[in-house]
Amino acid sequence: MSRHDAIAHATRHYDEGGFLAALQDAVARPTESQTTGQVPALHAYLADYLVPAIAPLGFTGRIHDNPDGIHGPFLIATRHEDDALPTVLIYGHGDTVRGYPEQWRAGLDPWRIVIEGDRWYGRGTADNKGQHILNLGALDAVIAARDGRLGFNTKLLIEMGEEAGSPGLRELCRAEAAALRADVLIASDGPRVSAERPTVFLGSRGGFTFELDLDLREGSHHSGNWGGLLRNPGTVLANAIATLVDGRGTILLDALRPPPIPEGVRAALSDITVGSDPTAPEIDADWGEPGLSPAERVFGWNTLEVLAFKTGDPDGPLNAVPSKAKATLQLRFVVGTDWEGILPAVRAHLDARGFPMVALRAARTEVFRATRLPVDDPWVGWALASIAESTGKRPALLPNLGGSLPNDAFSEILGLPTLWVPHSYPACLQHGPDEHLLGSTSREALGLMAGLFWDLGETGSGILATRTAQRET
Incomplete structure (x- = not known):
């Protein structure tokens, strides 16, 4: 049997x-990790669906309760062939955001796949059930083509809390470092740069969310009688934010800006077109850091976004000076940003500019850190060549995803080179109503992943030897 046979088996x-x-079986099992009381359903996805699904592939494993004692569990499973072979860790998550069935278009149901043309609708089809189930199908194709072997060892980690911020994942990786020891991570999540172009990304931007809060007095006061005499919290907070980011989205505080874009990253991004899908929003050419391309702005730079801002009652404004204002801001940041220094830097900045009355605090305890495998790592060229051979297309290389993933658990705690091969596309509507996966992209992805796993069995040991030689020199 051959590489061609493995790909043909996957597409069949x-x-x-x-x-x-x-x-269909996976989507029919609601796994909303953002809803309280869901741990039994999250556990059942692993125990009743995934464990029986991977047993025929030769995996044995165990479900681990979340170290925090509150959130969803994890599955660690292993398929071992030979100590001398390379080992790949495959990651995915079986939890989803809330279904919001009342928001879906008539005729659609978040817990039932409905096919309309090339679109397969259902919660979790794109994020992330469809993606990790697809990778399991590709593994099965290679096992069949190699008469029961892969040519490498495989470890599988499926978490059930990614949509809740991956609580417990890092603690699990520390506690189970030996069980998760591998040579490379190959995982699938997020979108391609476009539906038609296979994509590899090597990490993700980090995400740090913080709140600005201003509480000046009890109650609101008539704007005619007191306007001009009482400090308006909305006005104050808007001006405080304007010292951090200007009216065209340029970050003004140096501590929130990244280091210069490395030449290797800039070269990779020169080949990337952002927003080419027909349903993508039109990009604002005059927004963001001046002098950068759209790809550099979203994949190579930091962005500071105002996620929410409230003062008074926006739905029923009174003729009164409000007493409070609150805003939630988020910094998406790339490798090299001192995320631990964000709050001290913002605090000192606001105080120096006359806003000591504005309270500042982190909005979340968990922080997604910025990660990025070097673009010249041997695994990168290997993956791009494999995908190009399988698809006949030039895959896109993103040094990191624009969004955030818990990649630091793998790159920093487990010390793995990380390759992400996404199977969704930018307009999949993940996290919202009418989430869907494209059938044509899924078929192509089954083939390219079968080719990638076949090549891992053929040349993975050589890539490991090359990386070892590079480290020694």
Whole structure:
């Protein structure tokens, strides 16, 4: 059997309905990690669906309760062939955001796959059930083509709390470092740069969310009688924010800006077009850091976004000076940003500019850190060449995703080189109503992942030797 046979087996899995049947079963199991009281359902996805699904592939494993004792569990499973072979860690998450069934278009149901043309609708089809189920199908294709072998060892980590911020993941990785020891991470989450172009990304931007709060007095006061005499918290807070980011989205505080874009990252991004899908919003050419391309702005730079701002009653404004104002801001940041210094820097900045009355605090305890595998790592060229051979297309290389993922658990705690091969696309509507996966992209992805896993069995040991030689020199 050959590489071609493995890819053909994977695409037959799609053509004959195997992938659809597996995904239908998964989507029909609500796994909303952002809703309280869901731990039994999250556990059942692993115990009743995933463990039986991977047993025929030769995996054995155990479900681990969340170290925090509150959130969803984890599955660690292993398929071992030989100590001398490379080991890959495959990651995914089986939890989803809330279903919001009342918000879906008529005829659609978040817990049932509905196919309309190329779109497969259902909660979790794109994020992330469809993506990790697809990778399991590709593994099965290679096992069949190699008469029961892969040519490498495999470890599988599926978490059930990614949509809740991956609580407990880092603690689990520290506690189970030996069980998760591997040579490379290959995972699938997030979107391609476009539906038609296969993509590899090597990490993600970090995310730090903080709140600005101003509480000046008890109650509101008539704007005619007291306007001009009482400090307006909305006005004060708007001006405080304007010292951090200007009216065209440029970050003004140096501590929130990243280091210069490395030449290797800039070169990779020169090949990336952002927002090419027909349903993508029109990019504002005059927004963000001047002098950068759209790809550099979202993948190579930091952005400071005002996620929410409230003062008074926006839905029923009174003729009164409000007493309070509150805003939530988020810094998406790349590697090299001192995220631990964000709050002290913002505090000192606001105090120096006359805003000591504005309270500042982190909005979340968990921080997604910025990560990025060097673009010249041997695994990167290997993955791009494999995908190009399987698809006949030039894959896009993103040094990091614009959004945030818990990649630091793998790159920093487990010390792994990280390759992410996403199977969704920018307009998949993940996290919102009418989430969907594209059938055509899924079929292509089954084939390219089968090719990638085949090549891992053929040349993975050579890539490890090359990386070892580079480290020694």
